[in-house]
Amino acid sequence: MPALKVLIVDDYADSLEAWSYFLKARGFEVITADNGIDAVEVALAELPDVVILDLDLPGRHGIEVARLLQEHPSTTAIPLIAMTGRTHALDVDRARASGFQSVLLKPYAPDALVVELRRVCETRT
DSSP states (O other): OOOOEEEEEOSOHHHHHHHHHHHHHTTOEEEEESSHHHHHHHHHHHOOSEEEEESSOSSSOHHHHHHHHHHSTTTTTSOEEEEESOOOHHHHHHHHHTTOSEEEESSOOHHHHHHHHHHHHHHHO
């Protein structure tokens, strides 16, 4: 089975690097973007199997990125995982209502991310 291609979008460079390294070590193919504008461009060009998307991004907010990806025919079926440090229930509800299949609250355990990646991709097929 080919490796799942994961797009990670986070404006915090250290976090982006750490998660990329971790997921590559777990057998995932990883591509990255560090802002909301590049996130859409990379997703359209690379067509990842799943997108892990920070909500507070420069350029475009993660909710807006999700909307754009869901509206485009090439990316509409790609599962979206939100990651956020905002723990208020309204923020989590807003992310879920925006089409994210999963919302992970920072900080979260690395293995929790792997579980969610596999879960959202399994429900896609």
